[in-house]
Amino acid sequence: MAVIGSPPGAFPQLFITKSQTWVPPQDGTVCIHAVGAGGGGNQGADSYFRMNGGGAGAYFKVPSLAVTTSGSFTIVIGAGGRGGHASTTVGVVGAAGGNTTIAGTGLTGTKTAGGGAGAATNNQSAEAAGGSFSGSGESAVGYSGGAAAYGSGGAVGVYATGQSGQNVGSGQAAGGQSDAAGSGIETSGFGIIVGGRYSGSNVYNFAGGNGIQHNNADDLNGGGLGYATTGNMPGVGGNGGLGGGGGAGENTSYTQNGYGGHGGDGIIIIQYLPW
Numbered sequence: 001m002a003v004i005g006s007p008p009g010a011f012p013q014l015f016i017t018k019s020q021t022w023v024p025p026q027d028g029t030v031c032i033h034a035v036g037a038g039g040g041g042n043q044g045a046d047s048y049f050r051m052n053g054g055g056a057g058a059y060f061k062v063p064s065l066a067v068t069t070s071g072s073f074t075i076v077i078g079a080g081g082r083g084g085h086a087s088t089t090v091g092v093v094g095a096a097g098g099n100t101t102i103a104g105t106g107l108t109g110t111k112t113a114g115g116g117a118g119a120a121t122n123n124q125s126a127e128a129a130g131g132s133f134s135g136s137g138e139s140a141v142g143y144s145g146g147a148a149a150y151g152s153g154g155a156v157g158v159y160a161t162g163q164s165g166q167n168v169g170s171g172q173a174a175g176g177q178s179d180a181a182g183s184g185i186e187t188s189g190f191g192i193i194v195g196g197r198y199s200g201s202n203v204y205n206f207a208g209g210n211g212i213q214h215n216n217a218d219d220l221n222g223g224g225l226g227y228a229t230t231g232n233m234p235g236v237g238g239n240g241g242l243g244g245g246g247g248a249g250e251n252t253s254y255t256q257n258g259y260g261g262h263g264g265d266g267i268i269i270i271q272y273l274p275w
Contacts, residue, residue: 011272013187017265019076022104024067031191031271032062034102034113035156035243036131036145037078038263040094041223042119043085044151044235044250053148053237054081054094054245054263055116056155056162056176056222058131060142063191064273065106073104075268081118083237083246083260092260094119094246097131100266108137116145116154116245116263128245130154130162145243146176146222153222153238153245153261156180158193165222165245166199175199175215175222175238175247185219185242187271195220196241215247216261223247223261237261 016022024030036057044051057078078098085092097115114131127149133142146154146162155162155176163176182194196218215224215238223238228251235258237249246261 011274013272014270016075016268016270017077022073022075024069024071027068029064029066029273031064031273032102033193033269034060034100034111035220035267036100036113036115037080037097037266038145038153038240038243038245039097039116039118039128040081040083040263041153041237041246041248041260042094043092043258043260044248051151051225051227051248051250052119052127053151053153053165053175053222053225053247054097054119054240055128055130055147056145056153056240056245057097057100057116057243057266058113058133058142058145059156059158059243060111060113060133060135060140061191062111062138062140065138067106071105073102076101077268078115078266080240080263080265081115081246083249083262084119085259094260097263098266099131100268102268109135111135111140113142113266115266119148119248119260148245151225151227151248152176153217153240153247153263155199155222156195156220156243173225175217175224175240175244178220180220185267187269191271191273193269199224217241217244220244226258234258240264242267
């Protein structure tokens with residue numbers, strides 16, 4: 001995994017992927033990162049223009065918070081929205097991603113990294129929105145997740161609003177890419193988060209016979225579109241990475257229906273900082 005800044009290891013770094021009550025294992029000062037879950041992509045309905053991806057989850061950071069072993073925090077980790085699929089109908093929507101929240105000793109109220117919206121059906125002009133950050137105090141800063149676009153999922157942004165799904169030309173699309181691109185979720189011990197390098201590239205206009213697609217995304221990035229025009233295999237939307245929106249899936253031949261990609265789950269990362 002790529003690391004920005006000094007090598008990790010000198011200070012504890014905690015990756016929290018399940019809801020829980022967290023009690024600090026030692027006194028110190030921490031930086032808290034939170035990512036909401038991504039929304040699922042839809043099962044398209046007879047046209048490229050009716051395929052919709054899911055929005056990405058929001059991100060926030062509390063840059064510095066003093067903690068002690070006598071404190072505690074209530075943490076909720078958002079679950080990624082499932083992609084739409086049904087065997088007998090088309091245009092099935094994707095589910096919304098869940099909110100990731102934290103509240104506890106020393107924090108002002110509850111801070112929320114909202115989950116991305118699930119993909120709508122039958123209207124690509126109404127692409128799913130990214131989640132939003134809410135909360136105040138402790139110099140917290142947050143950014144909305146990237147919206148879906150062109151049938152692909154949005155990405156998580158850690159320095160600005162996340163990137164939307166991308167039009168890469170000739171009717172093809174790719175998932176949004178996070179502005180924290182690296183080679184995997186990683187932290188440096190100094191309040192920096194690094195996401196995956198690759199968004200989901202689309203699989204477009206293939207002729208079936210290949211049910212395994214390569215449009216899933218790395219952490220924080222959006223899943224790609226899966227679009228088939230012939231054959232007897234479904235179009236399969238790419239899954240979003242952590243916090244990323246899922247891509248849409250469709251086969252316009254109707255011999256089999258598509259599978260929308262799932263949104264990525266949320267996460268909280270807690271880094272102990274140097275004194």
